Amino acid sequence: MSEQQLQASKQQITNQVKDYYSNSLNSSADLKTSACCPAQAPPGYLAPLLDNIHPQIKDSFYGCGSPLPLAAEGCTVLDLGCGTGRDVYLLSQLVGETGEVIGIDMTDRPLDIARSHIDWHCDRFTYANPNMRFKKGNIENLTSCGIKDNCIDIIISNCVINLSPDKEAVFKEIYRVLKPGGELYFSDVFADRRLPANLQQHKVLLGECLGGALYQGDFDLMMRKVGLTDHRIVSKRPLTVEDKTLHALTGSTQFYSVTVRSFKLRFEPRRENYGQFARYLGTIIHSPDSFALDQQLQFKAEVPVSIDGNTAMILNHSRLAQHFKVHGETELHYGRFDARFDAPADGKLTTASTATSGSCC
Template sequence: MTTTNTMTTPTRTHADVREYYGDVLQSSADLKTGACCPAEAMPFALRRMLGDIHPEILARFYGCGSPLPPALEGRTVLDLGCGTGRDAYLLSRLVGPTGRVIGVDMTPEQLTVARRHRDWHAERYGFAASNVEFHEGLIEDLGAIGITDASIDVVVSNCVLNLAPDKARVFAEVFRVLKPGGELYFADVFADRRIPDALRRDPVLLGECLGGALYTEDFRRLMQQVGCADARTVSRAPIPLLDPAIEAAIGFVNFESITVRAFKLALEDRCEDFGQIATYRGTIPDAPHAFVLDDHHTFETGRPLRVCGNTFDMLAATRFGAHFELHGDKARHFGLFDCAPASPTSVPKAAGACC
């Protein structure tokens, strides 16, 4: 897939978001809802790294989850809407000195904070030089800042995609720059219905990550458009509306923070059974006992697990392949794979296939 490198024209939405995150918000204490605050406990392995993040960066963090997947050493990771760089600097440590982290944001005030601490973090981590770079630009047009086709191993984003006015363009760009077998791993705000236009344009609701929240069914359709037939939900949690005025305006919508992973793979739109088996070796750092692929696939170390064809490919044809013993092929088909989420209501239809 290729796209032109013509710069996407900034919109009124871009201007409102830039003003909200550049001028209105001076710290996370200024937020009016729980939409842009972590909705789940950060894994201990990541939480203990926060002590090595500069305090100024921590004070201006507006994410909604912990969308930092494992097994990143030596990889090239792109952080969409990196803000002041908290996740980018966590990723810096996770990819190590041989890896590379690229942060993209459209708010100059936040990038100024992120950039002035590059050397501080490199020294803190014991790196000879910083492995992080920051670019000002729109996530709808990654080509404009020089990110080429199939050049990225993993794309992450933390409560930012809801702010983009052209989400279809964002997802198209993500799958353009991902390498085959690469992964999109992101946390964002999802809604159980489409937001009325008047509320979508409200600067406060937009800035609080509510006005532009993705309707789960529209997300599923966007994934289909970019060729991703099976995006998986990793975790989810309800979002509280803490401000009475915001509750009065948009309280009829149910919001959730959902962490999603999607691979650049040729997957089927249903879970098919080919008699395949996967066994986790226990070799991913900080996951010696089990690996969680999604909210209904936990692989215990050493325990064989029957998997559908899509799940098999998500392991075999990605960076996770070295960490699994994989048996079987697709020479013989046994029909639909008999698997489902742990609870009928635990995974939104946005998660794609049933497996």
């Protein structure tokens, strides 16, 4: 395919998506699949915040997860593909009046709905001034929306990147605009394989976030290529295609809704063991007893947990640093990180392999 043909095909996908979100959907009741609606109830602490959201905004929410990170007070957050703005209005409450949330979308219709409720939400949140803005633009080119280099603390996105015909451009822009130590935290649809071209362009499959689903293998490489070299799975749940016609097309392909987090930091290519451990101080609002960095790594308040060098980097150099005490440096290396390490109460580390002695056997 020539460069010209490639650009034309990308533009066609963008136009198709824009048309879907302008003309085919009025509310989540119009969706033909369940990909763009989270099956799980959002975390409990969000319930009172959701009560503060206008009904029209809640009815026109098409996300597939809850990419709403904790410890966001005072942060500047960017929502890529904000739609009618449900997550922007939730984050507006999480960042508080000193923070800022910018929603970006390429389609006028959802943006008009989002903007029409700014005053209503400011009254509801008792904010003197709006801390949220909605901008029109393409997430592949954030410069066109005036987003400068290294200026965003957190980027979220809910069921949007799959819709982009140029995902690598989106991740490059994410890397560019994040501050050092900033975080990408997004939910999206993944598939266990690359879909054939006819499914990628199918009007409903594309519009409802299945046709452009990210293939994990390609995603991992793309993230590394743009510089986001360590990403973590926060949650993952399978999606089902109930519609018989669509199911016949997708066959045995397994789709997932996945929430991923990654930080703009200089990581090592692999997780290495320097004998470090960390304690969560219990200071994050809405989560005083425990904090989950990802599916595997859960911290209970004040309990030391053994961590690899990259995790130490996150806990020392991101906005999470004020909520953790990391013990140990990186001058001594003990090989590749092994999750079997446990930190006992006296702080001295032991492993399953060191608990029983024995050399040369």
